Amino acid sequence: MTGTDGRPTTTQDARRNDTVAAVVRQWQTVHPDLDTGPMEIIGRVNRCAALLQQAEDAPLRRAGLSRPEFDLLGALRRTGHELTPGELARETFSSGAAVTKRLKALTERGLVERRGDARDRRVAHVRLTDTGRDLVDGILPEQLAYETSVLSGIDPTQRDELASLLAGLLGRLEGLAGVLRP
Amino acid sequence: MTGTDGRPTTTQDARRNDTVAAVVRQWQTVHPDLDTGPMEIIGRVNRCAALLQQAEDAPLRRAGLSRPEFDLLGALRRTGHELTPGELARETFSSGAAVTKRLKALTERGLVERRGDARDRRVAHVRLTDTGRDLVDGILPEQLAYETSVLSGIDPTQRDELASLLAGLLGRLEGLAGVLRP
DNA sequence: AGCATGTGTTTTACTTGTAAACATTTTTGT
DNA sequence: ACAAAAATGTTTACAAGTAAAACACATGCT
Numbered sequence: 217m218t219g220t221d222g223r224p225t226t227t228q229d230a231r232r233n234d235t236v237a238a239v240v241r242q243w244q245t246v247h248p249d250l251d252t253g254p255m256e257i258i259g260r261v262n263r264c265a266a267l268l269q270q271a272e273d274a275p276l277r278r279a280g281l282s283r284p285e286f287d288l289l290g291a292l293r294r295t296g297h298e299l300t301p302g303e304l305a306r307e308t309f310s311s312g313a314a315v316t317k318r319l320k321a322l323t324e325r326g327l328v329e330r331r332g333d334a335r336d337r338r339v340a341h342v343r344l345t346d347t348g349r350d351l352v353d354g355i356l357p358e359q360l361a362y363e364t365s366v367l368s369g370i371d372p373t374q375r376d377e378l379a380s381l382l383a384g385l386l387g388r389l390e391g392l393a394g395v396l397r398p
Numbered sequence: 399m400t401g402t403d404g405r406p407t408t409t410q411d412a413r414r415n416d417t418v419a420a421v422v423r424q425w426q427t428v429h430p431d432l433d434t435g436p437m438e439i440i441g442r443v444n445r446c447a448a449l450l451q452q453a454e455d456a457p458l459r460r461a462g463l464s465r466p467e468f469d470l471l472g473a474l475r476r477t478g479h480e481l482t483p484g485e486l487a488r489e490t491f492s493s494g495a496a497v498t499k500r501l502k503a504l505t506e507r508g509l510v511e512r513r514g515d516a517r518d519r520r521v522a523h524v525r526l527t528d529t530g531r532d533l534v535d536g537i538l539p540e541q542l543a544y545e546t547s548v549l550s551g552i553d554p555t556q557r558d559e560l561a562s563l564l565a566g567l568l569g570r571l572e573g574l575a576g577v578l579r580p
Numbered sequence: 581a582g583c584a585t586g587t588g589t590t591t592t593a594c595t596t597g598t599a600a601a602c603a604t605t606t607t608t609g610t
Numbered sequence: 611a612c613a614a615a616a617a618t619g620t621t622t623a624c625a626a627g628t629a630a631a632a633c634a635c636a637t638g639c640t
Contacts, residue, residue: 231561231562231565233565233569234565234568234569234572235568235572236565236568237565239476242476242477242478243476245478246475246476246478247535247538250538250539250542251542251546252542253546253549253557254542254545254546254548254549255542255545256561256564256565257549257557257560257561257564258450258454258545258548258549260561260564260565260567260568261443261446261447261450261564262447262450262451263491263568264443264447264564264567264568264571265443265444265446265447265448266447266491267568267571267572268440268443268444268571269444271571272440293428294421294424294425294428295424296424296427296428309445309448353429356425356429356432357432360432360433360434360436360437363436363437363440364433364435364436366436366440366570366571367435367436367439367440367567369566369570370563370566370567370570374563374566375435375439377559377563378439378560378563378564378567379413379438379439379442380413381552381556381559381560381563382438382439382442382443382446382560383413383415383416383418383419383438383442384551384552384556385442385446385549385552385560386416386417386418386442386445386446386449387415387416388548388551388552389446389449389450389453389548390416390417390449
């Protein structure tokens with residue numbers, strides 16, 4: 217089945233039925249001369265991210281963790297070794313000050329430990345405690361299961377296509393960020 | 399040109415070269431049994447949104463506006479009529495309390511005005527001042543021009559495909575939100 | 581009319597992030 | 611070797627969001 221413009225309508229005209237489409241139509245009537253094309257992508261990326269964060273935090277809340285905290289623990293878990301606060305900040309894309317605060321809270325809860333560096337006494341090395349590791353390993357499958365259920369409405373071919381296109385966009389954005397921040 | 403698995407490589411194997419791909423690979427080596435497929439989409443959506451917010455706010459900062467403030471003004475501009483605080487909250491996907499604070503700041507800056515309702519004296523009606531309208535109309539083209547330049551690296555066919563796939567995902571997320579919030 | 585209940589908005593207390601300043605230590609240049 | 615510069619991490623002051631309660635008014639029931 218195809219629409220009058222020949223574009224396939226396998227997603228039941230999703231492009232005409234979400235909130236972003238409505239917003240774009242409003243702008244079009246007020247500023248018919250403006251090219252609103254970028255909104256169709258960027259508006260949707262932003263809105264998807266907002267909704268995902270709302271819903272996705274459910275398994276984390278149960279464990280009493282915020283997502284930024286989980287990201288920090290996850291960085292330690294997936295790299296498999298100790299990281300310094302600075303490395304954690306880069307790895308989780310957050311500021312050093314924010315990492316300092318999170319580390320304080322997570323240390324008090326016994327999820328991470330710190331150790332000074334012998335050579336360079338400015339730096340600390342942070343590692344997961346056993347409790348912290350078990351917590352991450354317990355939450356991650358739930359998180360992925362939830363994410364899988366969210367994506368289950370999209371057929372595998374389209375999922376793959378979407379992942380590739382997003383990778384292209386992300387690569388471009390990260391390239392830009394690298395260029396724009398010398 | 400196609401990769402060894404037959405998938406086209408028009409985006410120069412973007413899927414293997416962004417930060418999310420590296421994270422997924424790390425998880426795979428630590429938990430080889432886990433299905434990390436969802437991360438390829440959801441991780442990228444989140445990361446794209448984060449980068450877009452950092453970079454995209456440039457034209458807004460120049461005008462001394464935060465993005466949530468611009469969203470509020472934009473909602474008034476694109477609907478073309480007055481909105482109540484509650485409607486603004488729904489329209490901009492934020493809490494009523496946040497809207498109250500933003501309205502206070504924007505009113506003090508002379509960008510919006512309030513007017514009481516004659517029938518129902520609980521509600522207020524908010525409208526853009528001429529200054530506010532001019533500000534939105536001045537910023538929007540800059541914003542769209544920047545967004546266009548970000549997306550210019552992706553060819554039009556892929557842009558269209560990406561917009562459609564995101565619309566499908568967003569529709570599903572918004573449907574879920576509706577169902578999960580009775 | 582009088583009171584319970586619902587709705588729209590604001591206020592309050594609190595959480596969390598950021599930017600800028602700071603302290604400490606290392607590196608660099610001469 | 612030593613002063614200046616850079617790097618690392620923390621502290622401080624502040625901005626902005628949220629949840630829950632408070633507030634103000636409207637509506638419906640008896």
